[in-house]
Amino acid sequence: MTMEQLLTDTATALTAIRQQDLPVLQQPLDWQSKYRLLMQLGKKLPSIPEKMRQNEWLVKGCESRAWLLHYHDSANNKHYFLLDSEARIVKGLLAIMLSFINGLSQQELKQLDLQRAFDALNLKPYLSQSRSNGLNAMIMRIKANITGS
Amino acid sequence: MTMEQLLTDTATALTAIRQQDLPVLQQPLDWQSKYRLLMQLGKKLPSIPEKMRQNEWLVKGCESRAWLLHYHDSANNKHYFLLDSEARIVKGLLAIMLSFINGLSQQELKQLDLQRAFDALNLKPYLSQSRSNGLNAMIMRIKANITGS
């Protein structure tokens, strides 16, 4: 599996998520259904193969390990990411985040209000609880990546 | 000045203190008068000469340095002490304590209730406040001395 292939598959998965899953999340759901959905979401996102899960892509600060790969399309100034986590619910949350940020420019990323976006999905607690589930660490790493590029 | 001479002088001073000063302290006094008396008491007690103020007689645990020399009359099983302090008020308090304990046997020393004796002189606070003025450290040292002998 090449990085290009993964990026394409991810884009496809994110489109499906945006169209099918996010609207469901905007509805009032009991917590059980919400978690079931999160896990399904996680499954849709392609996995980063073992051999690409190198230490340098490992994001620390979470109970579970997560990986972030970054691709900067400098011609069009767009940022693309691959995300994965060994924990399924965390991966679902990462998929949602990715559906908001994939393909944005540095400028757009800066303007994005992730809090508000998660709030609209009744998922805000997961962002503020972000230290242990690793979402916050992931956001920090993404910020570091885009300012570094 | 020999140790014997000092012990004799101390005994004389303590007799005077017991007869003249302790009765005054039992009266209600304003605090100024009490402190004046304490300082006078301190003056009555013979000083331990500089060359006898060796480190091994130094009692620690006080803001001011104090010294304790111990003489055990084993024939009669009586304990005698020399006490001195570089602080005048502390020396006065030490003199009062000495007036209670000098010449007692180990048994008598154990039975002595210093708290009550000081209380009768309206001086109890000085015993419970004893860590900084060094009275407590002195009492500990005396106890160590008599059980060691």
Next chain:
Amino acid sequence: MSDFNAAAFRQHFPFFTEQPEWIYLDNAATTHKPAAVLDAVGLFYRQQNSNVHRGTHLLSETATNLYEDARTCVQKYLNAAESAEIIFTSGTTAALNQIAYGLMHSVLKAGDRVVISALEHHANIVSWQLHCQRFGVILDVIPLQGDAASGYQLDLNAYNKLLSLNPKVVSLTQVSNALGCILPLENMLLAAKACGAITVVDGAQGIAWQVPDMQTLAADFYCFSAHKLYGPTGLGVLYGKREWLEKLTPLLGGGEMIEHVSFARSRFNQLPARLEAGTPSIAAALGLAAAIRFISTFDAEQIKSYKRLLLKTFHDGIQHIPGINLLSAQQNNAGIVTLNVQGEHPADLALLLNEQRIAVRAGQHCAMPLFELLAVPGAVRFAFAPYNQLTEVEQCLNALTQAVEILAL
């Protein structure tokens, strides 16, 4: 002393009144504090606040007396020979580091061996590792045996072999913070002493299970943290037999710990001051004394039985939930159950329990080497305290069942 009543016991802890929706089972990480502890801390700051030692005024005197009374309170609790054998530190971690550093710089020599166990918390591993290489000291590890069902235990034959190498130090945890198992300390320490080793016990988890008697347990050092014994954060206790405390090279230099300082050299003070540099954690020491006085009004054996009951109820209930991989056994357990849902990541399970307001911990519990030995990436830990109610255990089992159902998707 009246019969232990769990509901009445719980009433003493304001946390549960103020956070009624939570089921708190993260007691191995830290415990809640009874009102008596909060009152002692508040009273100190409102009425008694002053620095201790060398104060010439009554306020400082009072604070010093309270602080020294706290030391005596701990001494009596541990049945130590004298109060100077109780050193206040900032926590178990600081205490273990003082011991490791202090022995490395005084007693140990290159080629000497230190024995720890496979069940140790990082505090009892890294504190030694920091110095082992520099001093040429060898760290030996007692391996595990057994399995989850019957309970993992230390391999005592292997331990005896390690003892035959004449280690200078044997440093063991009283209770595993990751699995809950209780070490057979009495005999292990006697065997260590028989070989002339200095014995150290990490009581961070053990103290709330079984208070040691320092005059019968063959331990030269024992340490624990106040915050795991219903006391405040920021305070630990380092107990040591006088002869060994005297030998420890101080880890910290500063005020109070020296008797005389000149720019050329300093002379150390007597115990306990020589190992307590700087302004101590005064309020927390008073808080710990309040915690000890509080817990001492209850019968320790009854508390133990009650904890065993909580544990049994939980363990029995788990048998009915499919797909649970237990890492802890029921027997010989101080009240900690560690488990995984088959094929699932512990973080996912913990998130689902958190959603149901059950506070547990997921991960490797500062015992990474143990998890490498067990070959699992982590686990979820349920740690019980006597303020937990049987109804909470039931709720927790239901929540676990729900979580397993969701994960089964």
Next chain:
Amino acid sequence: MSDFNAAAFRQHFPFFTEQPEWIYLDNAATTHKPAAVLDAVGLFYRQQNSNVHRGTHLLSETATNLYEDARTCVQKYLNAAESAEIIFTSGTTAALNQIAYGLMHSVLKAGDRVVISALEHHANIVSWQLHCQRFGVILDVIPLQGDAASGYQLDLNAYNKLLSLNPKVVSLTQVSNALGCILPLENMLLAAKACGAITVVDGAQGIAWQVPDMQTLAADFYCFSAHKLYGPTGLGVLYGKREWLEKLTPLLGGGEMIEHVSFARSRFNQLPARLEAGTPSIAAALGLAAAIRFISTFDAEQIKSYKRLLLKTFHDGIQHIPGINLLSAQQNNAGIVTLNVQGEHPADLALLLNEQRIAVRAGQHCAMPLFELLAVPGAVRFAFAPYNQLTEVEQCLNALTQAVEILAL
């Protein structure tokens, strides 16, 4: 920000309502705590209590956020570049020891020199001495000049000579805890940096006088204790520039400070965790943040002016009392006056003041070498805080007059 009103300021401190008879002038030893600090500590234990980091439940998450917010609060107060440059320790003493130990084991080599001053507190002397001999590092001391009347100061010519020996470290107090004098740090630190030295500032006394700006002050390290800044006991702050913190060998090994532990070796975690082993003093950190927020609502310059007024009133009053030997000068003073009654022992004076419910400290104030230089056996220290009232200064002067009269006997 409204104008500083001393009486209103005092209202925030419950101690003075509960102990109305005392005049507390032992502020260099420890300060009292405003209600906001007690509330933050109480709230934590009642509602938020949980261990920090690696918690998977919301309670631990909340506690972690509060603890990390406290770090950010300190960062902003000191204007540090990032919050990872703020390390919580158990006190100034622990912080200075971490610096000394950390540099000795990494940067310093045999023959290197460390410069301190004659005005240092034991914490900034003994922490270096503990390691100097073993590592063959030389400790140089900047001598004093001047006299009590014009104020003792460091001999800056001698300092320049010591700098010409290219010391690796220059470690100075911001304010002398024994005399109150403020060191000319800005220039001294620039001169040290010009020689390539690592610069350390002991801010234990200085922080309550002048909060440093870590982006303009040429200090690589700065430390202080919460309890001297209206915060709880059991907590200190070690600030360090990232590049230097990264170089410090950790003094303590344990949980959180390592990223990976095996029985063979451990890999340290990132800052700030790598220098914070074990469960931190969580409640005290929240208390310190509350103290900083509280004090930040007042104008720092006005507090300074008010302290100067207290000092001047006291100093002026003392001129009228016969037989006082001052050790502190009025100019360049952060609010501490140290003195003796001619020919009298400081313990006697302190006892007479205590009788009049004036809390002062007598002795050598953990600065023995300084007192040996001054050739006095000790002194009585009056240390002012902004909650002290002008009427208290008057009462104190009267008490001092009375004491002198009694001693004159």
